[in-house]
Each structure stands twice: as C-alpha cells, then as structure tokens.
Amino acid sequence: MDSRKSSSTPKQSSSPSGLATTYLLIYNGVLTIGWALILFETFKRVLSYKSVQDLGECYGLWNSIEIPLKICQTAAFLEVFHAMFGLVRSNPMIVLIQIISRVFLVWGVANYIPHAQHTTGIFLAVTAWSITEIIRYAYYALNLLQISPQWLTWCRYTFFIVLYPMGVTGELLTIVKAMRTIYPELVRNRYSILLPNKMNFGLDYFYFLVVVVLAYLYFPTMYKHMFTQRAKTLKTSSAKKVQ
Amino acid sequence: MASKSASNGFRLEVLKARGNGVVTTIENISANATIAELKKQVAQLKPKLYPDRQSYRAEATGKSVKDSQKLSELNVDKTGKIYFKDLGPQIGWSTVFMAEYAGPLVIYLLFYIRPSIIYGSAASSKPIHLAAHLGAACWTFHYAKRILETIFVHRFSHATMPIFNLFKNCSYYWGFTAFVSYFVNHPKYTPPSFGYAQIYLGLAIFLLSELGNLSIHLLLRDLRPPGTTERRIPYPNKTNPFTQLFNFVSCPNYTYEIGSWLGFSLMTQTLTAFLFAIAGAGQMTLWALGKHRAYKKEFADKYPKQRKSIIPFLI
Numbered sequence: 001m002d003s004r005k006s007s008s009t010p011k012q013s014s015s016p017s018g019l020a021t022t023y024l025l026i027y028n029g030v031l032t033i034g035w036a037l038i039l040f041e042t043f044k045r046v047l048s049y050k051s052v053q054d055l056g057e058c059y060g061l062w063n064s065i066e067i068p069l070k071i072c073q074t075a076a077f078l079e080v081f082h083a084m085f086g087l088v089r090s091n092p093m094i095v096l097i098q099i100i101s102r103v104f105l106v107w108g109v110a111n112y113i114p115h116a117q118h119t120t121g122i123f124l125a126v127t128a129w130s131i132t133e134i135i136r137y138a139y140y141a142l143n144l145l146q147i148s149p150q151w152l153t154w155c156r157y158t159f160f161i162v163l164y165p166m167g168v169t170g171e172l173l174t175i176v177k178a179m180r181t182i183y184p185e186l187v188r189n190r191y192s193i194l195l196p197n198k199m200n201f202g203l204d205y206f207y208f209l210v211v212v213v214l215a216y217l218y219f220p221t222m223y224k225h226m227f228t229q230r231a232k233t234l235k236t237s238s239a240k241k242v243q
Numbered sequence: 244m245a246s247k248s249a250s251n252g253f254r255l256e257v258l259k260a261r262g263n264g265v266v267t268t269i270e271n272i273s274a275n276a277t278i279a280e281l282k283k284q285v286a287q288l289k290p291k292l293y294p295d296r297q298s299y300r301a302e303a304t305g306k307s308v309k310d311s312q313k314l315s316e317l318n319v320d321k322t323g324k325i326y327f328k329d330l331g332p333q334i335g336w337s338t339v340f341m342a343e344y345a346g347p348l349v350i351y352l353l354f355y356i357r358p359s360i361i362y363g364s365a366a367s368s369k370p371i372h373l374a375a376h377l378g379a380a381c382w383t384f385h386y387a388k389r390i391l392e393t394i395f396v397h398r399f400s401h402a403t404m405p406i407f408n409l410f411k412n413c414s415y416y417w418g419f420t421a422f423v424s425y426f427v428n429h430p431k432y433t434p435p436s437f438g439y440a441q442i443y444l445g446l447a448i449f450l451l452s453e454l455g456n457l458s459i460h461l462l463l464r465d466l467r468p469p470g471t472t473e474r475r476i477p478y479p480n481k482t483n484p485f486t487q488l489f490n491f492v493s494c495p496n497y498t499y500e501i502g503s504w505l506g507f508s509l510m511t512q513t514l515t516a517f518l519f520a521i522a523g524a525g526q527m528t529l530w531a532l533g534k535h536r537a538y539k540k541e542f543a544d545k546y547p548k549q550r551k552s553i554i555p556f557l558i
Contacts, residue, residue, distance in 0.1 A: 195431040201514035202426070 028141035034072040039130035041065050062117035073106050115181040121173025128167030157230040179209045253320050260303050260326040274320035279310040295403040298328040333403035340393040343412050347420040348386040354424035355379045366430040374434050374442050378427045378511045396460050423515045435512035445510025452502030458485035459496035491555035493535040497527040528553050
C-alpha cells in the first residue's frame, strides 16, 4: 500500500523554494482534509448499518464517498511529478506503481463494475487507505513546517502493520466480487473488448483481473520491506531523541 | 599489515565489499600482478567463484576496477586489502542472446499454425490474410537475422552477464511475442484499413529498416581493427547510403530498429505490435542516451556536434 517512506528526516535539508513549499503545504493540507472527510463519511455510513448482512453488502457506502475518493486518489498522480521534479525525495517509479494500483481499484474495478461496490472489501480498503493517507499527508505538511512530532513518525511507521494487510484484503475482496460479477459470458462481454475490431486488440476483463490478482503476490515482499524501513527509521529517530 | 618481500610480493586479504567477512587470503602475490591474475588465483582457491563472477574494488564502496589494472596502481599492495563483490552466477552473452531470440522465433510460429488449443478447433480451417502471412515472415526474418548477427557479426566486450538478466530478458521477448502473435494470427484478424497499399508500405518500411540496421552492425564491427583496443568515432561510409544516418544520430542501429517495428505495426495494424514498438523504442532511447553521453565524454570536441542520440534533431 504505502512504502513511500524513503525520505524521513533529511540529514541535510535541501529545502525546496518558498513557492514550492507553499504549494506542497496546500497540496498536503488539502489531501489530509480530503481523506479525513472520506474516513468520516465511511464510518458514518457503516455505523448506520443494522445487521451483519448490511456490513457484508455495504450498500450506499460507495455512493457516499465516491466523489471525494475519486478526487483524492486521482490527485495523487501529482506526486509522481513532485518526485520527478525533486520537490519530494521519492523514487517516481515507486510512487507511480503504488498510485496505479489504488487508482485501478477505484476506476477500473469499483467504478467500472458497479456490483463490485457492494462488498465489505470497499469498507476495509477505504478505511485502511484513509487512515494511512491522513497520517502521511499530515506528516509531509508538518515536516515542511518543521514541526513534525515524533509520535506522528511512529504512527506512520507502525500503523501499516495492521493497515497494509487490511487494505490488501479489502482490495482483493473487491476484485473477487468484480470477478464473480463478470464471470458469466453475457456479462463478461459487456465489460470486455471483443474481437474483431480495427486495432486487432481484445481484452477479456475477467482474465485481466486474474492477472491483477496475481500481482498481489508481491504483497509479502512489500510488507517485509516496510518492516525493514521501520527498523531503520524508528531506530534513527529514537537515537536522535537522546540528544 | 602488508609486508614487502624481496620479490615485490605481499599478503593480500580479499574482503567482502558488503557486510563483514574474509573471502580468502592470498599469502604471497606480486604487486605487479593484474586484477585478471588475482581473479585466476582466487578461482583456484575458491572454485565456485570463477573469474567472471568476481568483481573488485580498492575501497568497500568504490567503483569496480578493470582486469588490466595492476595491484600496485590501486595501492592495494600498501593496504593489503581488496574488496570483492560476487556478481552471481554468470552466463555467456551468446547463450543469452540465443535464448532470447530463439524463443520469439518459435513462439510466434506456434500461434501462426493456429493451434486449436488456443483458437478453438474451427480456427485452422479459416483463411489467413496476406498481412498475417507477411507478419509471420517478417517476424521470423527479424529474429533469424538477429541470431545470425550474434554468431557472425557482433563482437562482445564483456564475456558474461548475470543469470538473472536471462530470466528478465526472456520474459520480455517471449511474453511480447505471444502478446503480438496471438492477435495477428487470430481467426478474427481484421486486415489494415487502407488495404494493400498500407500492407506494402509497412512491409517496405520494415525491410528498409532491417537493411539499415544490418548496415550499421557491419560498420560497427569493422570500426575496430581486430586485435586492438582502439576506440573510434563511427562515421558514414561511402559505399552504403544507410550509414548516412550517422550524420544525425549516435545510434542509428536503434533508430532503424524502431523503424522496423513501426513498419511491422503499420503492416499488421495490430495494437500490441505498436505497444511492442513503443516499449522497444523507450528502452533503446535510454541505451542510446547513455551511449551518446559516453561518446561525447570520450571524444569531447572531436565528436560531431550536430548528432543526437537516437532520433534525428530530437533526442
């Protein structure tokens, strides 16, 4: 989910220009609020459910968060450019890959195949994403103002232990719901690109989703990587504290 | 520490560049010995680490040193230490290229015969369009040419590469072959919108580009006099007009290769062929930029200023 932890506290702050800092402050600030809004709406909706059955279906959840979710998640593409232009110290490729997986879930699964919106998976994924993103954007914003508290760093490098598997579970549940929906041939054809056509290109969306699920085999490796980053960062931070 | 005996020999510790640990210790090695000789000696002490796997640095986090360098030039005879990196299992370049190119040759044709396991049993009896026949011919020609060039034309500077590259490269070539071939040979293949004009134009572009690419390969091979390590700037020759592209770019072989695949895409009007062309163009642009930079660095003011790396006037 989020392993964009390559830059914690820079040893030599090559601080971006005043304009860049202001821009990043606004960007990070707006997104912190945006994700907080999404989290709030999510819980408001879920707490209104009366039975376990309701939670299993999550009716109305997608509708209530759809717009801020699409805006916040798609806006994240800007971060690829931030990394490319050196505004932020991250590897643009890594940023891109992470954003693509989330954006695909929003646009290529839930938005594209509406029945996939009715699963607990959405609740799990969006909760995990929003908590992670609130912490991450707040961390970036406060870092720019150089007032980032130690406990926030701790949160950023600790919450993932639960949130990352939770998010992945939610994403997979949503994809599986989508796959079950489009498995029958008549439904599948509606969502697929069929031959013959002028560009000689066909895409069976069900098998496409199979490939996407296989990509999640990367999860254990990413998870381990985040633990390594945690060990490196939190040890450094606590060592600094001694001063 | 290091002690110099009368024969200029000293005790050398071979240490791991990453982490701690001694790989081995050579009790007495001459300060005039080269890295190449060191590699041979280490291979004798540790047979699993054949010379092609060994990489050395004077400092733990330095750049690797060349085989021709003497230990004294690196001051290693004074420190008594040298740092070793295991490059992992190696495989010969020719082996790699054979695997990379033989795969596409075979895999493309596997789809061409319209196997029922992929296209269903009715597929093999359906007619095959000229564009699909030509597609198979061009694809086969391209990879057969590459295999022949690997055997008869190219001269490689490194003997080996890491074995992981083999897996990565084969996935790319074989995967894309299936991706392109599946659609061009599909029973529901749609011929190009502009008919035979488009097919023959695409074919012409493909063939001319293949010829151009071969011309550049031959020129590059003849650039270095055999037996020397002389490096020269490539220039167009008077006999082959395809080499004129050197007036505009440093890596015209890559330029021609892009041309081949664009011609192929035009001829077959297949999206995946075009994606393959784009992917190749992207990778080759990165290589060309590196090569171009290296040329400029090595030859400085002597290097023709109007040359770009891969696309004339652009990049």
